[in-house]
Amino acid sequence: MRLEHDEALLRQDIEERKVREALHAALAQYWRIQQCAEDSHDADLKCGLRGAFEINVPEAELGPASMQIFQGEDIGVAQRRREQMKQTERNLLAQIVQKERRCMENKHREILQEKELLQQDLLWRHKLDAEQEDKKAVRVALDHYNQALAVEQAERLKESHRREERENLAEKWNTLTSAMMTEGWDAAVKQLQEGKPAATDRWRGMSPDQLSAIHKEREAQCVERQRWHDLEKKRDAAWNSRLVEESREAQQEEKRTSELRRAKRIQDHQFNMQLAKEQQAHQEYLDKEVYTNKPTQDFFSQFNTTSR
Structure with a gap:
């Protein structure tokens, strides 16, 4: 940023130097064109009567009042002009120095202003960074606070659910173990002893002996059912054993049948081989012993030699 x-x-x-040079050049050109010494009102005095108008009237007719220059007048004009030129140069130098000093002061003032602006920018940047850090810290703290609140709320909800579940479980257990559900004989006897009618919503008129008989009957039925179940299992086991035995016998029978078929195939093969050998031997006997005198072409050509 400093660079x-x-x-x-x-x-x-x-850019400012270029602008000043352009202004000086334009001002010098204006002076040279528009403000010439020859064009001034006293050009006849400054420029050696070069710009004075000519007088065609004789001096004798004009008189002494018309005279402009007298002999012996203004003897130190050259020295005065040199002093005036030197004073003009000193004034110009003083003006130039003052102008340069003023430019330097302006430049120094601008540098100071820019430094001040830069310092203000830095201070504003530091202040903005500090504000951003403060906001960030506030956001982080707020996030932590919100997270803590969320965790606390979640724990509170969990505890509420657990308490509700415990209360519901306790209510269910109390309902299941109450006299209304168990139909206990004690509550009915107690009410009967107090002279009150038995509560039909808590007891249905069965005594402990009746309940015991029902339980014994149920146990007997369970024993009978288990006996029938065991008998069924034995019957299934015997049937499965018989099926396994029959399957084994069928496999053995199939094995014997396959062995018989194989032996039959071997026997047929041997018989066919024996027949083949006999046929080959008979053919060789015919070829070598019986058909030894084979007829020639002459034997066949003697037949059907004449027409009928």
């Missing part, structure tokens, strides 16, 4: 500001100041200084 960028320095470059900007240099560019501004160069």
Whole structure:
């Protein structure tokens, strides 16, 4: 940032110098064209009567009042003009020095202003960074606080659910173990002893002996059912054993049948081989012993030699 500001100041200084040079050149040209010494009212005095108008009237007719220059008048004019030129140069130098001093002061003032602006920018940046850090810290603290509140609320909801579940479980257990559900004989006997009618919503008129008989009957039925179940299992086991035995016998029978078929195939093969050998031997006997005198072509050509 400091380098960028320095470059900007240099560019501004160069542009201002160019503008000043252009203004000086334009002012000098204006002086040279529009403010010449020959065009002034006293050009006849400053320029050696070069700009004075000519008088065609003789001096004798005009008189002494018309005279402009007298002999012996203004003897130190050259020295005075030199002093005036030196004073003019000193004034110009003083003006130039004052102008340069004023430019330097302006430049120094601008540099100070830019430094002050830069310092203000830095202070504003630090302040903004501090505000951002404060906001960030506030957001982080708020996030932590919200997270803590969320965790606390979640724990509170969990505890509420657990308490509700415990209460519901306790209510269910109390309902299941109450006299209304168990139909206890004690509650009915107690009410009967107190002279009150038995509560039909808590007891249905069965005594402990009756309940015991029902339980014994149920146990007997369970024993009978288990006996029938065991008998069924034995019957299934015997049937499965018989099926396994029959399957084994069927496999053995199939094995014997396959062995018989194999032996039959071997026997047929041997018989066919024996027949083949006998046929081959008979053919060789015919070829070598019986059909030894084979007829020639002459034997066949003697038949059907004449027409009928």
